[in-house]
Amino acid sequence: MDIEDSKVTIRSTCEARCARKDLVHNKFGKILGFEPRPSPTEDDIVKEASRCIFCYNPPCNTCCPANVDVREYVHAASVKNWYYAGKVVLSQNPMPLSTGALCAIEETCAGGCNLNNSLEGPIKTSKIQQFALRKFRELKIKPICPPSNGKKVAIVGAGPAGISCGVFLRRLGFPVTIFEADNFAGGLLMSELIPTRLPTEDIEWEVQMAKDTGVEFQLGKSLGKDFTVEDLKKQGYQAVFLAFGRPEEIVPDFPCEGALTSKDFLRQVCGVLKLKNGEKLPDFTGKKVCVLGAGDTAMDCASAASRLGGNVTVAFRKDFKGMRAHPAELHELLEQGVEFLSLVQPTAIDNGTITFRLQENNNGQYRGLDEFITRKFDTVILAFGAKIGKHSELIPGKINVQKVDGQDMLFVGGDLAQSLTVVEAVNDARTAARMIADYLGEKREIPCFETEVDHVSLETEFCGMKFKNPSGISSAPVSGTYECIRNCFKAGMGWAVTKTILPQRMSSVRTTSELSRLMRTQAHLAHSATSA
Known part of the structure; x- marks a missing residue:
């Protein structure tokens, strides 16, 4: 068993199982251990987002399967702009909390992060995304419902x-x-x-x-x-x-007498915990539970069975390098005291008794040996996927x-x-x-996520002139050239006050849209008249 290559650490089984026992039941008999994982604090998230170097061509954006502008929402989080962070994510991804919780970011956005080789590692984008969207949720702002075009x-x-x-x-x-x-x-x-x-x-x-x-x-x-x-x-x-x-659950072609499927087991657990169907959770306290499979569903079954008090073993045909499950899930299960039995292929199940055929890995090719072992369990859960x-x-x-x-x-x-x-x-x-x-003949880009906030008018009147928004720049070194003012306008500012500007450069950069937002002070007019 090559644990080192799976990048996990293990503590003793006794310590882990004692910790698990504390998670499962308290002295009042209340079921514990299924609460959502604790959320980081706002300061933690802002600090993490502030580590981002905001690359010019961000690889995190390129690596996101949902085409989310990762750099943009990370930057918004770094300045606590939770509304804009939520808007950026929701524009491309209507399931932001689900994907934030379930994404294997090491293989997507974080995998491409230019900070991968730094001491603190890549930006923890999933934690930032989840926190930002929960902050957005607290605002209780509804999206705009577009008018119907009649094409159902x-x-x-x-x-x-x-x-x-x-x-x-x-x-x-x-x-x-x-x-x-x-x-x-x-x-x-x-x-x-x-x-x-x-x-x-x-x-x-x-x-x-x-x-x-x-x-x-x-x-x-x-x-x-x-x-x-x-x-x-x-x-x-x-x-x-x-x-x-x-x-439909994939059921193997060997005898599976008395075994549960992952769908049956997880639906039973989630029916109680999520759907509040009024039924009771299964009690695995002190029982031996075997989960067959090595994917994320198998890890979910093992986690649930462990939290229900079972002594869980996960058995699978390949070795740790060949597991489909996410390493973080594997690490958590090892911390809970779950046993992993690799390179074994089940050949028969008879009311909890499993016969395994031993396997060997020959340069990535798995082959069955003429050696068999038998293990006895109280409950067997099949987690071989679905079809x-x-x-x-x-x-x-x-x-x-x-x-x-x-x-x-x-x-x-x-x-x-x-x-x-x-x-x-x-x-x-x-x-x-x-x-x-x-x-259906609607050949246009999908609009971004919008709320009524985005349509609030910022128009204002100042010195007898109307501006689209009240933000601008005053007479200062930053407004000393039309190039600087143009950049400010591109950033969304509504106006600029100029004082000592170089008039000879006006012809090369002046545009109608820019001039409509320029305010010329009396000092500037006097300066221009003197120059003339």
């Missing part, structure tokens, strides 16, 4: 891709209805991610922002059961975006990237388009929204 679009699935596509299309003026099979919006973010990773209120706020933009939700409506694609056509929808994910399964029959054609062959009005995104992360699903949604807009 239906979206199937209220997960990250569906919600994001709905928001982008509404900004373009399309009336949007999202059909969701469950009785809640949010998809897997709500039903299969424990609050420790993503708090309920974060998802609910993102859904509410979509509603405030004008997106309509019809919950409890399932494709194939309550309606078909053909029904949507008959109801007047001119385009359909399919984003219902992969609803479309029989739901593919509901799609009238073959999926080709983000389109359906032979169906001009059908578009797909998210898990259906093989996206692996939430932020990729958001990018799928933006791409699909542009494709739908082009298909």
